[in-house]
Amino acid sequence: MPSNRPITPSTLSVRDLPWQIAWNKDKCTLCGQCTAVCPVHALELGVFRKRTVELPLGIGAPPENRTQLFYGIRQRTDPAFACVGCAMCTLVCPNGAISPHRSDDADKLVFHRDRCGVPRSRGGRRNTPGTVLDQLKFIRISMLTDPALDAGRHEFEIRTLLGRVLPPEDNLKFLRQNGWVPPVREIYPLMIGGMSFGALSPNMWEGLQMGVAYLNEELGMPVRISTGEGGCPPRLLRSRFLKYVILQIASGYFGWDEIIHAIPDMKEDPCAIEIKYGQGAKPGDGGLLMWYKVNRLIAAIRGVPAGVSLPSPPTHQTQYSIEESVAKMIQSMSMAWGFRVPVYPKISGTSTAMAVLNNLTRNPYAGGLGIDGEDGGTGAAYNISMNHMGHPIASNIRDAYLGLVTAGMENEIPLIAGGGIGKSGNLAANAAALIMLGASGVQVGKYIMQAAAGCVGAESDRCNICNIGQCPKGITSQDPRLYRRLDPELVAQRLVDVFLGFDMELRKIIAPLGRSTSLPVGMSDALGVSDYHIAERLKINYVV
Amino acid sequence: MCRLFAITSEEPLSPMVAFEALDVMREGHDGSGVGLFLRDLGGPFEEMKDAPILSGIFTENGLKRLDTFMMNLGFMTKYKLPIKVSRTPPAGIPKRDIYLVRAYEYPEEWDGLDQQELYRRLVNVRLQLRKMGEAEHDMMVFSFWPDVIMIKEIGEPMKVAQHLKLDRKDLKARVIMAQGRQNTNYAINLYACHPFFLEGYSTMTNGENTAFIPIRDYLQSRGVPGYMGYQSDSEVFTHILHYSQKRLGAGIELYKHIITPLQDGDIEAHPNAALLQSLKQSCRRLIIDGPNCIIGCLPDHSLFMAQDRKKLRPGVVGGRPGRYAFSSEICGLDAAIPDRDKSLDFQPMHIDTAIVGPNRQEVTICRQTAPLPLPR
Numbered sequence A: 001m002p003s004n005r006p007i008t009p010s011t012l013s014v015r016d017l018p019w020q021i022a023w024n025k026d027k028c029t030l031c032g033q034c035t036a037v038c039p040v041h042a043l044e045l046g047v048f049r050k051r052t053v054e055l056p057l058g059i060g061a062p063p064e065n066r067t068q069l070f071y072g073i074r075q076r077t078d079p080a081f082a083c084v085g086c087a088m089c090t091l092v093c094p095n096g097a098i099s100p101h102r103s104d105d106a107d108k109l110v111f112h113r114d115r116c117g118v119p120r121s122r123g124g125r126r127n128t129p130g131t132v133l134d135q136l137k138f139i140r141i142s143m144l145t146d147p148a149l150d151a152g153r154h155e156f157e158i159r160t161l162l163g164r165v166l167p168p169e170d171n172l173k174f175l176r177q178n179g180w181v182p183p184v185r186e187i188y189p190l191m192i193g194g195m196s197f198g199a200l201s202p203n204m205w206e207g208l209q210m211g212v213a214y215l216n217e218e219l220g221m222p223v224r225i226s227t228g229e230g231g232c233p234p235r236l237l238r239s240r241f242l243k244y245v246i247l248q249i250a251s252g253y254f255g256w257d258e259i260i261h262a263i264p265d266m267k268e269d270p271c272a273i274e275i276k277y278g279q280g281a282k283p284g285d286g287g288l289l290m291w292y293k294v295n296r297l298i299a300a301i302r303g304v305p306a307g308v309s310l311p312s313p314p315t316h317q318t319q320y321s322i323e324e325s326v327a328k329m330i331q332s333m334s335m336a337w338g339f340r341v342p343v344y345p346k347i348s349g350t351s352t353a354m355a356v357l358n359n360l361t362r363n364p365y366a367g368g369l370g371i372d373g374e375d376g377g378t379g380a381a382y383n384i385s386m387n388h389m390g391h392p393i394a395s396n397i398r399d400a401y402l403g404l405v406t407a408g409m410e411n412e413i414p415l416i417a418g419g420g421i422g423k424s425g426n427l428a429a430n431a432a433a434l435i436m437l438g439a440s441g442v443q444v445g446k447y448i449m450q451a452a453a454g455c456v457g458a459e460s461d462r463c464n465i466c467n468i469g470q471c472p473k474g475i476t477s478q479d480p481r482l483y484r485r486l487d488p489e490l491v492a493q494r495l496v497d498v499f500l501g502f503d504m505e506l507r508k509i510i511a512p513l514g515r516s517t518s519l520p521v522g523m524s525d526a527l528g529v530s531d532y533h534i535a536e537r538l539k540i541n542y543v544v
Numbered sequence B: 001m002c003r004l005f006a007i008t009s010e011e012p013l014s015p016m017v018a019f020e021a022l023d024v025m026r027e028g029h030d031g032s033g034v035g036l037f038l039r040d041l042g043g044p045f046e047e048m049k050d051a052p053i054l055s056g057i058f059t060e061n062g063l064k065r066l067d068t069f070m071m072n073l074g075f076m077t078k079y080k081l082p083i084k085v086s087r088t089p090p091a092g093i094p095k096r097d098i099y100l101v102r103a104y105e106y107p108e109e110w111d112g113l114d115q116q117e118l119y120r121r122l123v124n125v126r127l128q129l130r131k132m133g134e135a136e137h138d139m140m141v142f143s144f145w146p147d148v149i150m151i152k153e154i155g156e157p158m159k160v161a162q163h164l165k166l167d168r169k170d171l172k173a174r175v176i177m178a179q180g181r182q183n184t185n186y187a188i189n190l191y192a193c194h195p196f197f198l199e200g201y202s203t204m205t206n207g208e209n210t211a212f213i214p215i216r217d218y219l220q221s222r223g224v225p226g227y228m229g230y231q232s233d234s235e236v237f238t239h240i241l242h243y244s245q246k247r248l249g250a251g252i253e254l255y256k257h258i259i260t261p262l263q264d265g266d267i268e269a270h271p272n273a274a275l276l277q278s279l280k281q282s283c284r285r286l287i288i289d290g291p292n293c294i295i296g297c298l299p300d301h302s303l304f305m306a307q308d309r310k311k312l313r314p315g316v317v318g319g320r321p322g323r324y325a326f327s328s329e330i331c332g333l334d335a336a337i338p339d340r341d342k343s344l345d346f347q348p349m350h351i352d353t354a355i356v357g358p359n360r361q362e363v364t365i366c367r368q369t370a371p372l373p374l375p376r
Helices: A033-037 A088-092 A168-177 A202-217 A240-244 A256-265 A296-302 A322-336 A353-361 A383-388 A393-407 A427-437 A446-453 A488-510 A532-538 B016-024 B043-048 B060-073 B115-136 B157-163 B212-220 B235-247 B252-259 B264-268 B273-282 B330-336
Strands: A019-023 A043-054 A064-075 A098-102 A121-124 A160-162 A185-187 A190-192 A245-249 A272-276 A343-348 A369-372 A378-382 A415-418 A441-444 A527-529 B003-013 B033-041 B052-058 B076-080 B098-105 B139-146 B148-154 B173-180 B196-198 B201-206 B293-297 B303-307 B316-320 B323-327 B352-356 B363-367
Touching: A019 A064, A033 A043, A033 A088, A088 A098, A121 A383, A168 B273, A190 A488, A202 A240, A202 A446, A202 A488, A240 A245, A272 A322, A322 A343, A322 A353, A343 A353, A343 A415, A353 A369, A353 A393, A369 A393, A378 A383, A393 A415, A393 A427, A393 A532, A427 A441, A427 A488, A427 A527, A441 A446, A446 A488, A527 A532, B003 B016, B003 B201, B003 B293, B003 B303, B003 B330, B016 B033, B016 B157, B016 B173, B016 B330, B033 B043, B033 B157, B033 B201, B043 B076, B052 B060, B052 B115, B052 B148, B060 B098, B060 B115, B060 B139, B098 B148, B115 B139, B139 B148, B139 B196, B173 B201, B173 B293, B196 B235, B201 B235, B212 B235, B235 B252, B235 B293, B252 B273, B252 B303, B252 B352, B252 B363, B264 B273, B303 B323, B316 B330, B316 B352, B316 B363, B323 B330, B323 B352
Parallel strands: A190 A441, A245 A272, A272 A343, A343 A369, A369 A415, A415 A441
Antiparallel strands: A019 A098, A043 A064, A121 A378, A160 A185, B003 B173, B003 B323, B033 B148, B033 B173, B052 B098, B052 B139, B076 B098, B196 B201, B201 B293, B293 B303, B303 B352, B316 B323, B352 B363
């Protein structure tokens, strides 16, 4: 850039960007694959001029200037095209000539991400590595006073309940009287949380559904998957695999016209109905599917026109109070399936969770409560909502569980924890910690995308472009040119790997605690932490 | 590990039978304490089956406070078992002022109360006494119930028996339960000593209870005043038994279905699948995870033994019509009932509950996979 050329406030150098692309001219063969694959077009053709001075050997002959051109790539510095660090260029480069690197300087791009007055929105999770859950240890080890169990060979029954469980007195009474007993599902405590058809690519969805079916039918693991807000493909609604699916209804009601019309044709009841009132990644905000991803297929399933953004309202518009929101909606949904399907609300982690829970304790149709903590992931949300809004899951779940204990209802309303479980890779440890704090089960979404499909998003603001449909791995894209990169069969296989690995790790945690025949829900004596204040807050052991 | 011994006999027996059995099993316990439960009493108590008997340990001051408290309520002493101990107890046994076993006459105002109300009040009196004792450290109350005596003390069981001179004509019972070695998880506290007792139900347990905290939390939230204490993780077994029978109206055959339910596949194949599935779900917080051998006594004087799902603790039942014993080890059984048909000894496994009913004529094995004896 000439020194006298005007600069705009948003003129940045490569140095100012969070991701900088290192390119090696000597290795590059100019094949162009990196520029073709870059999802944000951060790379462009670079034409470089090179001057060499040649000194002839003869005496008196003057030195000569020679100017050459050579070609390569240039990193764009316009904020709209800033590198997201996904490293797809590295992945496709046949010679290993290119890779993005995280800048060692402070990010300046962050100040320029609200062009046209539109603040940044993105996919992914809160950009804060680590969680309190990672700090919790399992300290009650059986050895001599009670023998340790063999995680590999002992019999285990790792199951949890989803649905309203009656107190034993009432349950036996209703059974005797042939009365209505609320539906309860015995399921695997690790559930796949709501990632909608629309947010995920068809290949990703298909892979997950195939994996879940395999886990259930071949391995006998009753794993359940939530649809998220976006409906459900018509053929799945009419198949026997629906029993492995939790249908989610949220404030946009997307896809529910199709679902309601399919009820008479359903061969099986769905596992449960999840009413989404809030989401950990963007508390107080509704779902969001940006226009890039609303193609004809998605539009048809959701019952909307193609090519328009689909922001769900932050709340269910037909309702104005907690009684409306919770009681009537739960009852309506229960009635739709003849009171044979558990219905439970899911809220984002919040300091008001106890008020919701207290309301549910008085509602005989409430089949559980999902709480999604601040570390939850999403396909699209405003950066501000993701990074700064929300409540950590650990204390929310603990308070809710202890609240139920005080009310004597700890076995009656299952608590399902979500939000950043396994965000550092410690899926089983985080899940077990939440279960011992009082959760009956846990929901994961982002972890599944990372482990089963190779999502590169991380807590270092890498990639995170799920919202614009340019997912370089084809996980959250609706563009066939992108999602054909993802083989559904392999996603299914990886999903099975993840669940089997999780199952063994969970056993490796609970077997030394001497537990095998029932999930150690609320077994807080097994938990310890070396931070005194965390221990006090969560009412667990302080250990150093 | 703890060692357990229980015996039921048509003829009243001296508690020394149990102490001798614990003594032959002493390699299996560390002699840190003993608990004794006597029921269906013989001797002088035979004549006063309905009179509530208070069992406990008191200081001089505690006894004065007890007397004042009981007199204010209108209780009159009916009979007292004099236990005189030497001034210097043997090594390992603490010095106590008074070991009290005293039968009372009910207050006149209680006349005409129905049994349920009467029993409720007895529990309340015991809990009040316990609270008073915990405040001033001057009394420990183990039971206050008709036809039941409980004695607990720290120390080698046989030494304790000799120190308290329990080998006496006026102390006999047809049902005896005893446990050697007390809980090592927590500081030795006599309230942590097995057996535990609540409203006619008593159990003692071998092994740690790994699911203690969630079970305790659940029981404490049931709103039953007697569900308290929990100095030992084994106390919950007594309370689960009480809960299953008094609140759920379940028979002993369902006890094991509550604490160690069958796995789902077995439930599906069970003729009472619907009931068992409901129990498993609604009583999920009462599922124990072992390793435990539980021996218990019901208000009708039945004795039973149940193992947890892992069956990691020893336990055997044997005897002859008229006299049966439950023991951690066969040598304990041999010591108590040598003249039995040993080929009929039975070691309950992971789905069995062994029961000897009040008539003491046979051992009934209740297997979880068998149909339940429910009214049609």
